[in-house]
Amino acid sequence: MNFSSLKKNKTVFLLLIAFIGISQSISAQEIEADVTVDRSRISSTSLNYLDNLPQQIEEYINKFEWTNANFNENERIKMSLQINLLSVEDYNFKAQVIVRSQRPIYNTTRSTVVFLFNDEEWNFEYTPNRTFLHDELQFDPLTSLLDFYAYTALGYDFDTFEKLGGTQYYQQAQNIVSLAQTTSAIGWSRGSNQRNRAQLLSNLLQTNYEPFRVALYQYHRKGIDQFLNNPKQARNQILSALKKIQQAQRQTSFDLLFDTFFNAKYREITSIFKDAEPQVRLEAYNLLSNIDPGHLSEYKKLQ
Numbered sequence: 001m002n003f004s005s006l007k008k009n010k011t012v013f014l015l016l017i018a019f020i021g022i023s024q025s026i027s028a029q030e031i032e033a034d035v036t037v038d039r040s041r042i043s044s045t046s047l048n049y050l051d052n053l054p055q056q057i058e059e060y061i062n063k064f065e066w067t068n069a070n071f072n073e074n075e076r077i078k079m080s081l082q083i084n085l086l087s088v089e090d091y092n093f094k095a096q097v098i099v100r101s102q103r104p105i106y107n108t109t110r111s112t113v114v115f116l117f118n119d120e121e122w123n124f125e126y127t128p129n130r131t132f133l134h135d136e137l138q139f140d141p142l143t144s145l146l147d148f149y150a151y152t153a154l155g156y157d158f159d160t161f162e163k164l165g166g167t168q169y170y171q172q173a174q175n176i177v178s179l180a181q182t183t184s185a186i187g188w189s190r191g192s193n194q195r196n197r198a199q200l201l202s203n204l205l206q207t208n209y210e211p212f213r214v215a216l217y218q219y220h221r222k223g224i225d226q227f228l229n230n231p232k233q234a235r236n237q238i239l240s241a242l243k244k245i246q247q248a249q250r251q252t253s254f255d256l257l258f259d260t261f262f263n264a265k266y267r268e269i270t271s272i273f274k275d276a277e278p279q280v281r282l283e284a285y286n287l288l289s290n291i292d293p294g295h296l297s298e299y300k301k302l303q
Contacts, residue, residue: 030069031150032076033061039085047088049128057081057146060132066150067169077157078102078111081149091127096120097145100264101153103160106225114220115156116264117149119197121187136172139179148176148197155204159213160220166213170204177201195256208252212261215244227272235276238269239284246291258291266295273302 035054039047061079071077082098097119102111124142132143151173155166177198180188190198203209219241227234249258262269273284285302292299 029062029073029076030066030071030154031061031079033058033079033081035081035083037083037085042085042088044088050085050126053083053126056130056132060134060143061146061150064134064150066154074104077153079150079153092123092125095122095124097122099149099153101156103157103220105227107228112220112224112268113264114160114216115153115260117197117200117260119145119187121196123186136176137179139176139183139185141185144176144180145197148173148201151176152197152201152204156216159216161217163214163217164210165217167205170201174201174205194254199254199256200260203252203254203257206252209248209257211244211248211251212257215241215248216261218244224268224272231275235272235280235284238272239280239287242269242284242287242291246287249291259294262292262295266292266298270298270301 035057037050037054039050079099079101082100084096084098086094086096088094099115099117099119100113101115102113104111122141122145124145126142133140134143134147136144136147151169155169155173158166158169177188181198187196188198190196190202204213219238223234223238223241226237245258245261249255269284269288273281276284281302285299288299288302289296
């Protein structure tokens, strides 16, 4: 081989290595987490080590490769965790966490909230200089909860791009629930509290709730992603998605998934239909007042 050929092949090789490195970097960035910790309810003055907690959680979530899929920078799931510390004894904390995930709306610079959940039961230990290790075969009250919500957010995100596309991620979250239930950890058993993370995942994987998950796809991919190009058709798709949710409500016994959806979406839905033709606006109002009476005061803007 002459020198020019060798040089050319070396250049191709280096470009290939660079491409592989870039691809790995992209695939490892599915989630962009933002974490805040509110400790205003705790009176202790010796908790300065908690200053490190938000950054540690962000790095734990953002740097781990959760899937084999490639995400472009503008496709990353924006995930926020608002952690409210309620009490502490030694290094054991009781907390509440509000989890929110968003995905971009195609052909726009805007995002839409896909998942919003208020988790009221979380106990974990956090000590100074603690390290975060990712081990899904070993339950840890702190990191396992982060793993659970990362996979749940991924499941919701993939469900919006493909019918039932998030199943494998819900199954990974369910594995964490099953592991947690071998312990006495708080918030992982369905028990008397039917609105916790265990019930959430149980519902997401039940066949009776599949119309709801199909509605997630239709609402996002055929609805709001197409709204800029064809508002009339997009509204029709969203109405059809809401009817699927109504169908799921009629054949299920718990409202947790539906309440979670509408808590995230009620203002967005009102905004979608407020400029529609009167007949469409009234149809949306009648449907929404039936399937989500908890936000009726907002939907009255459609009358």
